[in-house]
Amino acid sequence: xxxxxxxxxxxxxxxxxxxxxxxxxxxxxxxxxxxxxxxxxxxxxxxxxxxxxxxxxxxxxxxxxxxxxxxxxx
Amino acid sequence: xxxxxxxxxxxxxxxxxxxxxxxxxxxxxxxxxxxxxxxxxxxxxxxxxxxxxxxxxxxxxxxxxxxxxxxxxx
Amino acid sequence: xxxxxxxxxxxxxxxxxxxxxxxxxxxxxxxxxxxxxxxxxxxxxxxxxxxxxxxxxxxxxxxxxxxxxxxxxx
Amino acid sequence: xxxxxxxxxxxxxxxxxxxxxxxxxxxxxxxxxxxxxxxxxxxxxxxxxxxxxxxxxxxxxxxxxxxxxxxxxx
Amino acid sequence: xxxxxxxxxxxxxxxxxxxxxxxxxxxxxxxxxxxxxxxxxxxxxxxxxxxxxxxxxxxxxxxxxxxxxxxxxx
Amino acid sequence: xxxxxxxxxxxxxxxxxxxxxxxxxxxxxxxxxxxxxxxxxxxxxxxxxxxxxxxxxxxxxxxxxxxxxxxxxx
Amino acid sequence: xxxxxxxxxxxxxxxxxxxxxxxxxxxxxxxxxxxxxxxxxxxxxxxxxxxxxxxxxxxxxxxxxxxxxxxxxx
Numbered sequence: 118x119x120x121x122x123x124x125x126x127x128x129x130x131x132x133x134x135x136x137x138x139x140x141x142x143x144x145x146x147x148x149x150x151x152x153x154x155x156x157x158x159x160x161x162x163x164x165x166x167x168x169x170x171x172x173x174x175x176x177x178x179x180x181x182x183x184x185x186x187x188x189x190x191x
Numbered sequence: 192x193x194x195x196x197x198x199x200x201x202x203x204x205x206x207x208x209x210x211x212x213x214x215x216x217x218x219x220x221x222x223x224x225x226x227x228x229x230x231x232x233x234x235x236x237x238x239x240x241x242x243x244x245x246x247x248x249x250x251x252x253x254x255x256x257x258x259x260x261x262x263x264x265x
Numbered sequence: 266x267x268x269x270x271x272x273x274x275x276x277x278x279x280x281x282x283x284x285x286x287x288x289x290x291x292x293x294x295x296x297x298x299x300x301x302x303x304x305x306x307x308x309x310x311x312x313x314x315x316x317x318x319x320x321x322x323x324x325x326x327x328x329x330x331x332x333x334x335x336x337x338x339x
Numbered sequence: 340x341x342x343x344x345x346x347x348x349x350x351x352x353x354x355x356x357x358x359x360x361x362x363x364x365x366x367x368x369x370x371x372x373x374x375x376x377x378x379x380x381x382x383x384x385x386x387x388x389x390x391x392x393x394x395x396x397x398x399x400x401x402x403x404x405x406x407x408x409x410x411x412x413x
Numbered sequence: 414x415x416x417x418x419x420x421x422x423x424x425x426x427x428x429x430x431x432x433x434x435x436x437x438x439x440x441x442x443x444x445x446x447x448x449x450x451x452x453x454x455x456x457x458x459x460x461x462x463x464x465x466x467x468x469x470x471x472x473x474x475x476x477x478x479x480x481x482x483x484x485x486x487x
Numbered sequence: 488x489x490x491x492x493x494x495x496x497x498x499x500x501x502x503x504x505x506x507x508x509x510x511x512x513x514x515x516x517x518x519x520x521x522x523x524x525x526x527x528x529x530x531x532x533x534x535x536x537x538x539x540x541x542x543x544x545x546x547x548x549x550x551x552x553x554x555x556x557x558x559x560x561x
Numbered sequence: 562x563x564x565x566x567x568x569x570x571x572x573x574x575x576x577x578x579x580x581x582x583x584x585x586x587x588x589x590x591x592x593x594x595x596x597x598x599x600x601x602x603x604x605x606x607x608x609x610x611x612x613x614x615x616x617x618x619x620x621x622x623x624x625x626x627x628x629x630x631x632x633x634x635x
Contacts, residue, residue: 120226121224121225121226121232122224122225122226122230122232122251125223125224125232125251126251138332139214139256140287140332144333149273150269150270150273151269151270152268152269152270155230155253156270156303158269158270158273158336162333173333173335174335174336174338175335175336175337175338176333176334176335176336177270177273177274177333177334177336178332178333179303179328179331179332179333180253181255181329182287182332182333183253184212184214184252184253184256185218185236185247185250185251185252185253185256186250186251187247187248187249187250188232188248188249188250188251189249190248190249194374195372195373195374195380196372196373196374196378196380196399199371199372199380199399200399213362213404229378229401254401255403257401258360258362258400258401258404259366259384259395259398259399259400259401259404260398260399261395261396261397261398262380262396262397262398262399263397264396264397286480288435288480292481297421298417298418298421299417299418300416300417300418304418304451306417306418306421306484310481321481321483322483322484322486323483323484323485323486324481324482324483324484325418325421325422325481325482325484326480326481327451327476327479327480327481329477330435330480330481342522343520343521343522343528344520344521344522344526344528344547347519347520347528347547348547361510361552377526377549402549403551405549406508406510406548406549406552407514407532407543407546407547407548407549407552408546408547409543409544409545409546410528410544410545410546410547411545412544412545434628436583436628440629445569446565446566446569447565447566448564448565448566452566452599454565454566454569454632458629469629469631470631470632470634471631471632471633471634472629472630472631472632473566473569473570473629473630473632474628474629475599475624475627475628475629477625478583478628478629490596491594491595491596491602492594492595492596492600492602492621495593495594495602495621496621509584509626525600525623550623551625553623554582554584554622554623554626555588555606555617555620555621555622555623555626556620556621557617557618557619557620558602558618558619558620558621559619560618560619
């Protein structure tokens with residue numbers, strides 16, 4: 118992840134992001150931190166792929182599983 | 192992404208691009224930024240794979256999911 | 266795995282972590298050590314994917330199989 | 340892509356090439372540029388996998404999707 | 414494989430390890446040697462995936478096929 | 488591709504080679520050139536996977552699709 | 562492939578090895594040479610996956626297709 122993209126991510130720290138994974142799962146949580154490989158730590162993460170959400174707690178998600186991250190726009 | 196290709200992408204910043212993904216999804220949005228791994232940030236992104244479009248808002252898309260990007264030609 | 270993420274992992278050494286793998290298996294165990302590739306050593310590891318848990322003992326798990334790691338929150 | 344191969348590609352700039360992709364799609368277009376990762380930009384690209392061709396316009400195709408490129412023999 | 418993990422593996426040389434592979438095969442054998450890519454050499458290797466074990470003799474197993482290695486706890 | 492292997496390939500330039508691809512296709516053609524990634528250029532390439540051969544002309548084949556190359560033995 | 566493993570392979574040059582591939586094929590042949598990517602050249606190679614063996618002659622096999630290599634124990 119190069120500098121331009123890294124700045125976008127930094128602006129999302131402490132905010133809720135929505136992760137769409139390559140395996141079609143959707144994960145929501147508060148972004149704590151990230152690194153250049155797009156590895157992410159999230160607080161209060163939830164798997165919201167199914168109607169019944171599944172609480173995951175605090176997680177470290179490996180970046181190579183990410184398809185896209187929906188970012189808060191403000 | 193080497194220099195020649197990077198210039199092509201730079202010319203598309205602020206314009207609408209169409210992404211064809213390896214998983215056969217089609218995503219449309221306004222290109223904000225990109226990096227050498229072809230990671231992209233888009234504004235007003237929409238998943239237009241199905242007849243009913245799905246609004247995704249502002250997204251960061253991981254480059255290794257990209258098959259091809261249709262670029263504005265002007 | 267860059268520094269920010271590495272610190273999060275260090276704080277989990279000696280604690281129980283839950284690994285969700287790309288192949289959908291779920292592994293639980295006490296984190297002994299890890300490296301920058303997210304290779305992990307676990308004590309008392311168990312495959313808890315099925316209702317009947319399977320004891321794996323001490324294992325070294327290769328990092329590129331990891332989807333996400335649920336971390337203890339305290 | 341090392342030098343020998345790069346020269347072959349340079350000789351094809353401005354000419355029509357046929358791309359066979361790993362996902363079995365066949366794309367035809369005029370080669371504008373390329374880089375060492377085999378990322379390609381094409382003008383007037385068409386997906387000719389099916390009998391009815393699909394116009395793609397100007398595209399940037401990510402190199403790791405390429406199986407083979409049929410080159411004009413001039 | 415970084416230093417911490419490498420030490421764990423060194424302690425297993427000459428002992429019997431159990432390899433769980435990404436393709437779901439299970440291989441057992443005496444660890445002779447390994448390298449930073451987790452390539453392993455084993456003596457008296459056996460494929461124990463099925464009830465009837467299959468003797469493989471001395472093998473070199475490529476590290477990127479490994480899911481996890483069960484280590485002797487001595 | 489390291490030096491030892493590179494020499495073997497050099498000896499095949501101008502000769503007919505048979506490529507077995509990871510997708511099970513079989514391609515035959517005269518080896519023009521290659522690089523360290525096993526990217527190959529072939530003249531008079533033919534897809535001979537099916538009984539009816541398909542002429543491909545001059546192609547550049549991306550190395551990561553190769554399973555094995557049958558080499559002339561003289 | 563690091564030094565320890567490389568020595569094991571060197572000792573097999575001129576001897577018959579058995580390759581188990583990730584695609585489940587089994588190839589047998591006399592090891593001529595290899596490189597750090599586990600790319601191998603074999604003489605008198607045979608695909609012995611099926612009861613009827615298929616002669617492949619002299620081949621260069623790309624290392625990332627290898628699951629394991631059964632080595633002569635001399």
